Structures are given as structure tokens and as C-alpha cells.
Amino acid sequence: MRPWTPDSLAEVARAFQKSRILLTGAELDIFTRLGREAKSSKELSQELGLDERAATIFMDALAALGLLDKEGSLYRTPSYLYPYLSSESEKSIIPLILHMGSLWRRWGSLSRVLVEGTPEGASPWEERSDEERRAFIGAMHVLARNLAPEIVSSVNLEGVRRMLDVGGASGTYTVAFLRAKEDLRATIFDLPKVIPMARERLEREGLLHRVELVGGDFERDPLPPGHDLVFLSAIVHQNSRSQNRALFAKARDALVPGGRILIRDHVMDPSRTKPVAGAIFAVNMLVSTKGGNTYTFQELEEDLLASGFAKVAWIRRGESMDCLIEAEKAAG
16 A cells, blocks of 8 residues: 555545535436436426525536536436446446445444444344345345356355355345356345345346245344355354354254355454455444454354364455355264
């Protein structure tokens, strides 16, 4: 990392301004509307119920950032950006941007969390609004759709006939596993309100007949048994170490003899300052959960061994949430 300078410090301090402009544009679905048809600020204000003066200043800022094109009094979403910023596109990253909007509110409480230790109102996912839940699941799909095949290619699937995707969301990783191995069958275990999203995506992919969908809460319920592989993708960072040990024990019980657990997440070096993305993500967990964190390999190994696993191995290293830890169910 380059040394900090007064200019670079100031740049980071005001970076929130561009972020907030993009987030608000996404929340109002402006890019979809102006991708279909160019409109004036007056027309868009009337359509969305906005103050015209405020909307004009805001849309000019979007245009200044290159997020809109402006010609005369008309604004339009650039054609090359429309696939990414339209809520109607398969390539859209709008779900991820909307999720960042929900994180904006949590990160605003960071100073208070540093005094009190835990965030206010860190409610379970089952209790959150349908809008927030759908934005989160959509964001996870945006992040995973390109990474999932790469992750799956790092895994030895020989002898794996049935896998369990815990907290599998809309099934992005399950789809990648099924595409990689034609005789593989899968179980997705997630909250009952998430299961319809998984069914919807698997139907579109033509893979629903190879997947069992099971609703439940992995914090309270046992996991479905009889699997050769249990996949925990982006879950351990949500938990404290004691919660992870409890989850690992449930995963062990869901495995047949000789079965394996596979964990995808950040893995920190012993100093806990590298990778940088993992250190920053730990703060995200600080403001979002009661006990979440990012963990070192040594911590994950210790917790897996204590939960009935053996032969813990770090099989994929990365700078982001693309590391893989694997372990085998211990005999007996």
C-alpha cells in the first residue's frame, strides 16, 4: 500500500459523496427509467414525486460522474451502462448496490459501536423486511455468479454424490457444483422465506429436479443428513467462534463417514491485517452482527478440530472472500 498523503486522506474522507449519489440513483431506479427513454428533470420529478430543483441538481451530478448522459435538458442512461444499472437486466448489479445502501445505514453507527461493542437492532434475517432480504440475496448472486465456477473448479468432487449447501440463498453455488458434475445431487438448506428464491432460480437453470430444497434455521435446527460434502459459503464470518463450533458440529452430523466440509470465506494472516479486504470486512461484521468477524486459518483449524473434523487444509488462497478451507469428518 502506498504511503498516505494529505490529498489521498482527503479523497477517502469525501468518497462517501460519490457513493451516496450512486446509491440514491439506484434506490430510485433512475437508471432503468432513463435507459428506456430520455427525460427532463421536470418529467422525472413528476414521475417519481421529487422536488424539481433538487432533482435537477442531483441529475446534473449523475451526469458529471458519467452515470447519465445529458443533451440539452434531457438525461439518459449511457447504453454501455444500462445492462449493469438497469433493474431489468440479467447482468444488473443493482441488487448489490441496493445492499450497499442498507450497509450505509449500519456503517453510520460505527463510532457508537466502538463504544457499545455491538450494533443496535442486529435482528435475525428471518425478521428483516422482504425488501432487505431480497436485496441481500440478489447481491450475493451478483458477487457469486462469476466467482462460483472458479471456486468449484478448485474442489475435488471425486466420490461426491450428494452435497449440502448451507445457507445456499438462491442457489448460485449449487448451480456451479451441479454443472461441474453431472451425477451430483444437492440439498439447499436456508430460511423458509429464502427457499422460493432458490426454487425460482433453479427452475430457470433447468436444475430443480436435481435439488432438494429444505427450509430451516441453521442456528436452531439440525442439518439434513446423508451428504458427502457440506458447503459453508460466506457464513463463518457472520458467527462468533462458539457459533461456528456449533455449526461445524451440525455439519459433521450431516456428513456420511469420510465426508468433507468445505468453507469459503476470508482467511486472515496471523497479524489480522492482511488481506486488507478481510480486515475491512471484519468491520462490516462489527456493525452488522453481534459476534461476527473474519478469522485466521489457525482459528478455523482449531474450531474444526474441536468439532469433530480432521485433516484440515487450506486448499485455495486469495485476497478476498475466495479462500477455501477443507476438512474431513473424523472417524468415530
